[in-house]
Amino acid sequence: MPALKHLASGMLFLSTALLMSACSKDDNQGKARIQVALTDDPGDFKAVYIDVQEVNVNYNDSDDNGWQPLPGMKKGRYNLLTLVNDKDTVLADAEINSGTIKEIRLVLGDDNWVVTNNGDSIKLQTPSGQSSGVKLKINMPVSGGILYKLLLDFDVAKSIHEAGNSGKYILKPVIRTVLEAQGGSIQGVVLPAVLPSAVLLLNGQDTVASTYSGIGGAYFLKGIAAGSYSLHYISIDSTLKPAVKQSVVVETGKVTKIDTLTLIR
Template sequence: MKRRMQNVFALAALVLLGALGVAQLPGCGGGGTGTAPVGTLKVGLTDKPSDAYQQVVVTIREVRVVPAGMENAADNDPGLPVVVTYATPQPVDILSLKFQQQILGSIVLPAGSYNQVRLILEPNPNGQGATPNNYLTLKSDPLTKIPLKTPSGQQSGLKVLGRFTVQAGVINAIMLDFDPNTAIVVRGNGDYNLKPTGIRIVQPSTVLGSFGSLTGTIAATFKDWSSATVSVMPPTSSVPIASGTVFSSYTSGRWEGPFSAFVPGGSYRVHVRANGFAPYSSPVTNVTAGFESGLGTIPLVPQP
């Protein structure tokens, strides 16, 4: 049994490119020091409103990123860069952010490819009546804290999969975009589970200090698509301002995957590519900072 939340909230690891220019960092080439080139990673949190939920609170102990090839490494592996560790675990009400960014931490780390982000959460306490660390509340009952179960969030961390790149000599960023339709699942016994399968990584190319969102649902009825690449571009440019991978799940007789791209106000086209299907380009759509622009269902058409 699955209950659909009406919002899409995003946890953002922001690698801020372009607007701050190129900054020379230690070990970024030149001088023959022999050190590896590095870039800077900033991690933040952002969200948009929900019609059904008053709060969604997660309590974060640590954020790690995983270099390509180390996907099976233990959380305490010294090869996994730690973006931030909180001496006191940090509770964050994701739904209170509403198109803002809460910076969680910053790290200088080796340039290169990364395939995973791990979110280590504080466990909920045992015992009847104990106040949970991870929970949600309903707008219809805002005083009742319903525990949000995170089975992997304490031991191995919520493992968010997706490839992103840290460039040397600049401040870089990614966005972890939660799809609540698959990230939060309501069990038949009333438990709410948080799973990383509904979270994807998006790598924007600009600072998103004040932004809106483009949302839609990619769908196919007669043929499965395991993943699709979504790119958001200004109509006069071939360079994406945001891009990422969306994974499908089978529901209601079709394969579908919702997406949400957070971008500054302006005009954009959304491009979708999936193996075995014709490429899709949306009409030019205007985005206003602080608001959602919905594209509805994007039907994938199988190629002959």
């Protein structure tokens, strides 16, 4: 497998600083991974553009405290009418703390537009009360090491209202939320632990995830879609032979624990 060998070589020649980090790092097993996706129920327009700026989570019962922005947010304008018939787009893909998510807040900018069936582009007006964002109740637990997908299902027909016969349109978002576990994690130990080992998870020839073993040889791969994979172990110590474990099954919402593996010379 030339591609695997090439990748392994690149990993083995990382800088000394990175290797020291790998030996001492905390794998943050308490972190979950969440993907926030936007989809739409169709409405009677040619296009509906919303200006997405932030997605925040809140673990507290208090609506005024505890809001945390999700990193890696893909800001921009999204045409909701291209996200119908089970299509969606990922707004954020981030690690979050485990615990119970109480609320999600979708923060919109002011560049929101509707294109009517007559071809007129009209800027959407947003009530001042929504300037702090659209708050959505979740109240669901997330567990460390598990991949979740939060689907924001935007109902265009109920969210856009014409203001009398003025030709103006008001945006009052109506959004249904669905939070589901999408994948699992892999946990194990590779020995000897004097030097770290590269641990690569492959689906056929494609590398799905990779990490280095840490203190005591422990490794943890998280946010993995359900399926069957192969695990490849390559020690920094070139005198140790690489090893492969086939048919590693990852299940949604679970941590797959792998028996301790010892590399030999």
